[in-house]
Amino acid sequence: MLPGEDLDPLPDGDAAPAEESVVPAVPDPEGATEDEVAAEDDVPAEVPAPAPDDAGPAEPVAAEARSGWAALGSALRFRGSRAQVLAGLLCAVLGFALVVQVRQNDEASLADLSQADLVRILDETTTRGDALATEVNGLRRERDQLVSGSDKRQAALDALRRSAETQGILAGRLPAQGPGVVVRLTEPNGQITPATMLNMLEELRNSGAEAIDLNGSRVTASSAFAGIPGAVTLDDERLSPPYVWTVIGDPDTIATALQIPGGALAAVRSNGGEGDVQRRDKVEVTSVRVLDAPKYATPVPASDG
Amino acid sequence: MIAVIGLVVGVVAGLVLQPTVPLELQPYLPIAVVAALDALFGGLRAMLDGIFDDRVFLTSFLSNVVVAALIVFLGDQLGVGTQLSTAVVVVLGIRIFSNAASIRRHLFKA
Numbered sequence: 464m465l466p467g468e469d470l471d472p473l474p475d476g477d478a479a480p481a482e483e484s485v486v487p488a489v490p491d492p493e494g495a496t497e498d499e500v501a502a503e504d505d506v507p508a509e510v511p512a513p514a515p516d517d518a519g520p521a522e523p524v525a526a527e528a529r530s531g532w533a534a535l536g537s538a539l540r541f542r543g544s545r546a547q548v549l550a551g552l553l554c555a556v557l558g559f560a561l562v563v564q565v566r567q568n569d570e571a572s573l574a575d576l577s578q579a580d581l582v583r584i585l586d587e588t589t590t591r592g593d594a595l596a597t598e599v600n601g602l603r604r605e606r607d608q609l610v611s612g613s614d615k616r617q618a619a620l621d622a623l624r625r626s627a628e629t630q631g632i633l634a635g636r637l638p639a640q641g642p643g644v645v646v647r648l649t650e651p652n653g654q655i656t657p658a659t660m661l662n663m664l665e666e667l668r669n670s671g672a673e674a675i676d677l678n679g680s681r682v683t684a685s686s687a688f689a690g691i692p693g694a695v696t697l698d699d700e701r702l703s704p705p706y707v708w709t710v711i712g713d714p715d716t717i718a719t720a721l722q723i724p725g726g727a728l729a730a731v732r733s734n735g736g737e738g739d740v741q742r743r744d745k746v747e748v749t750s751v752r753v754l755d756a757p758k759y760a761t762p763v764p765a766s767d768g
Numbered sequence: 769m770i771a772v773i774g775l776v777v778g779v780v781a782g783l784v785l786q787p788t789v790p791l792e793l794q795p796y797l798p799i800a801v802v803a804a805l806d807a808l809f810g811g812l813r814a815m816l817d818g819i820f821d822d823r824v825f826l827t828s829f830l831s832n833v834v835v836a837a838l839i840v841f842l843g844d845q846l847g848v849g850t851q852l853s854t855a856v857v858v859v860l861g862i863r864i865f866s867n868a869a870s871i872r873r874h875l876f877k878a
Contacts (some may be wrong), residue, residue, distance in 0.1 A: 532875060535816065539772070546822035550811065551774030553829050557804045564797045568791045611781025737805070 632674055635683035635752035639674040643746040644717050646708040646738060652734020654692035655706065659727075663687045663708070666727035670720035672712040672749040681750040687713050692734070714742035785846040795844060796837040799856055803836035804829060809867040836860070847856045 576584070631637035646663075648655060648747055664682060675682040680697055690696040695706075710717055718740045721727050728738040789797055807829040814820045816858030836856050872878070 474820035535875065546820065546825070547770040549822045549826055551770035551772075552770045553774070553804075553826065554808065555778035555781070557801070557808060558775040559782045560797060560801050560804065561776075562779050562782030563787055563789060563802050566786065567794070567797070 500553045510753070528595055550698070633679040634672070634754060635750075636754055638747070638749045638751055639711055640745060640747045641673070641711045642714050642744055643672075643674075643709070643711040644714050644721075645741045645743060645746060646721065647738075647741070648706040648708070648711065648731055649737045650693075650704045650735065651737055655695065655704070655731060655734045655736045656692045657688040657690050657695045659730045659734050660695055660697075660702075660706070661737075663721075664688070664731050666720055666723075667708065667710055667717060670712065671715045672710045672717060676709040676712040676748045676750050679750055681748065681752045683752055709746050709748055711746060711748055713743075718742055795853070796840055799836045799840050799853055801832045802857055802860045802864075803832035804817065806867070807832045807865050809864050809871070813867045813870045813874075816871055832860075 628637065633637045648663075660677075664675070664686075677697060680686075680700060682697070686698055688695060688697055688700070690701070695702045721738070721740055723729075728740070731738045807825070810828060811820060811825045814825070839856050840849060840853050843849040846852075
């Protein structure tokens with residue numbers, strides 16, 4: 464380590480055909496630059512002992528032969544010399560700055576890009592934004608459809624439930640209550656025929672009866688009267704007087720309809736019976752009829768039109 | 769050896785601390801780093817030449833960095849910052865290459 468020698472001798476690089484450090488030691492052949500000129504001062508001193516650190520061989524060529532790796536090895540040896548500490552410090556600074564710059568560069572700023580690149584990036588970003596906006600619209604529409612779909616589904620469920628209740632009442636599947644009349648038929652002077660009872664039922668239906676109970680049995684669309692006078696049967700169950708009809712419907716309409724001259728009650732009287740119609744604000748039809756599931760009939764599939 | 773350790777310590781410190789480069793230093797840091805690299809290779813070559821000197825190394829390191837930054841600064845002021853940065857990088861790159869070639873000849877005799 465000779466003091467004063469410049470770190471950067473002429474960067475002659477590969478151009479120098481002669482071997483290694485001997486060449487810088489003889490400054491004349493190359494065009495002199497500042498570096499070389501500066502190097503000139505110390506070179507003569509160096510020539511006799513080219514590698515002082517290497518326990519130098521006197522002959523320059525011999526020193527050259529082994530100076531490379533030996534110098535590197537001796538430099539790598541751990542010493543607390545000022546030079547090594549200084550070099551370490553500067554290397555630390557260099558490494559720090561290097562990493563900082565690399566990291567900084569990773570966050571590549573748009574400022575470094577050319578106009579064409581910027582236009583391209585802007586274009587790509589715009590296209591991407593448009594695509595995302597389209598996707599947003601599609602998803603929003605789908606969500607709206609799903610929401611309204613679930614609304615429709617709920618509405619359909621509600622409608623079905625109401626329909627089921629209505630049909631349950633009409634079919635006699637569910638107990639019901641409401642305004643109506645109670646008709647009590649007695650047989651003081653004779654016997655009421657099944658036809659009269661059927662006539663009575665038809666009259667009730669005509670006048671808008673919605674739920675009908677006769678002596679604790681629900682009368683439905685499939686109900687049938689049979690038997691003989693005095694032994695009327697409803698759906699194969701024998702009825703005994705007095706016959707009590709509990710009817711839900713408009714009380715006035717039903718009562719009036721029953722009283723029509725030549726109507727139901729007139730028929731009862733012609734059979735020798737008595738009829739008594741009471742209008743009630745609230746009657747209850749608690750009897751129900753269990754319906755078998757249809758064996759042959761199935762619903763017609765709903766067509767989408 | 770201390771130099772290698774220093775380099776590692778510097779890299780680790782940079783990774784751990786993750787500092788942000790001040791805005792006004794951003795144009796100069798890359799050039800300064802390249803200049804420092806040049807000084808490092810020059811120092812390595814000088815060491816192999818047996819003419820390493822810490823004082824020269826320090827001076828060369830600092831002056832390289834300062835001069836490189838100064839050139840870039842001047843270029844920025846003159847409106848040719850980009851071109852001048854390129855010029856500095858090219859020159860320093862050539863020097864690094866020639867130093868590396870010299871080192872290579874020292875180590876591999878080729």
